Amino acid sequence: MNTILVGKDLIEKQKHLTKVGVSEDGWYTYYVDENSAKWILEYPNSEYHGGGLPQL
Numbered sequence: 001m002n003t004i005l006v007g008k009d010l011i012e013k014q015k016h017l018t019k020v021g022v023s024e025d026g027w028y029t030y031y032v033d034e035n036s037a038k039w040i041l042e043y044p045n046s047e048y049h050g051g052g053l054p055q056l
Contacts, residue, residue, distance in 0.1 A: 004055050004056070005055065005056040006053060006054075006055050006056075007053075010041075010054065010055065010056045013033075013039075013056060014031070014041070014056065016033060016034065017031035017032065017033055017039055018031060018032050018033075019031055020032055027042065027043055027051065028040055028041065028042050029041040029042075031056075039056055040056070041054055041055075041056050042054065042055060042056075043055075
């Protein structure tokens, strides 16, 4: 099951993640959590300046 987090939920979850990489273009940041689940921080709204608000 995929979970998408934004806003305060994203910020709280990100505090408990370990950063493991960044895409070459800088638009994606890769994380893992304490259970080895993989997470991706992305900016899905390319039509907005800077990609809009991030989602995890």
